[in-house]
Amino acid sequence: MLVGGLARLGLRAGPSPRDVPQNGATPPAAVPKGVDMPITINGQAVPIPVDVRTSLLDLLREQLHLSGTKKGCNQGACGACTVLVDGERILSCLALAAQYEGRSVVSIEGLTPDGELHPLQRAFINHDGYQCGYCTPGQICSAIGMADELRRGVPSAVTADLAATTMALTGDELRERMSGNLCRCGAHNGIVAAIAETFARTPAMAEAAE
Numbered sequence: 782m783l784v785g786g787l788a789r790l791g792l793r794a795g796p797s798p799r800d801v802p803q804n805g806a807t808p809p810a811a812v813p814k815g816v817d818m819p820i821t822i823n824g825q826a827v828p829i830p831v832d833v834r835t836s837l838l839d840l841l842r843e844q845l846h847l848s849g850t851k852k853g854c855n856q857g858a859c860g861a862c863t864v865l866v867d868g869e870r871i872l873s874c875l876a877l878a879a880q881y882e883g884r885s886v887v888s889i890e891g892l893t894p895d896g897e898l899h900p901l902q903r904a905f906i907n908h909d910g911y912q913c914g915y916c917t918p919g920q921i922c923s924a925i926g927m928a929d930e931l932r933r934g935v936p937s938a939v940t941a942d943l944a945a946t947t948m949a950l951t952g953d954e955l956r957e958r959m960s961g962n963l964c965r966c967g968a969h970n971g972i973v974a975a976i977a978e979t980f981a982r983t984p985a986m987a988e989a990a991e
């Protein structure tokens with residue numbers, strides 16, 4: 782109860798009497814208590830924040846200074862904070878960092894470890910898929926996660942055949958699957974064109990770019 786209360790306050794309990802050697806022996810190396818498995822962010826191991834109330838978004842932006850991930854609504858409504866966790870897209874404003882211990886997070890900065898633009902980033906430039914750019918990192922991470930969902934046969938609300946093993950990214954599918962990512966500048970036509978061009982593998986997907 783006490784430990785739980787301290788954890789909620791972002792504090793950790795000190796050693797119990799049982800942890801203190803009784804015979805003058807060298808004490809064992811301190812074993813940190815609480816949540817200790819690191820989280821991997823863009824390939825780097827990062828300790829879980831001591832304050833377990835820290836959102837993944839705040840860990841990225843405020844503690845790691847990875848400001849590419851944007852805070853829009855901070856309540857799960859706009860998609861600006863989208864990142865990838867083990868390849869799946871999530872809203873980092875609704876996620877506690879401590880939930881992701883041992884998992885691998887990729888933010889927009891992690892898409893280009895060698896400094897080269899991701900093909901989807903190039904397509905956003907070519908298709909004018911942004912104006913202010915505030916929604917863009919979330920759009921790009923979300924689209925990459927979305928393309929992977931399609932590859933895995935995950936249906937959307939507009940998928941007609943739920944038993945289909947292959948799915949085409951039609952214009953309707955693309956718009957539905959990206960509907961959680963809002964653009965306040967109204968750059969949606971360019972965004973759709975960039976995503977369709979990047980992930981075009983079927984005539985239906987090419988159709989979405991028109």
Ligand code: FES
Pocket residue numbers: 851852853854855856857858859860861862863872873874875
């Ligand atoms: S900031 Fe996370 S959904 Fe808007």
Ligand code: FES
Pocket residue numbers: 910911912913914915916917963964965966967968
């Ligand atoms: S480019 Fe401004 S919010 Fe999308």
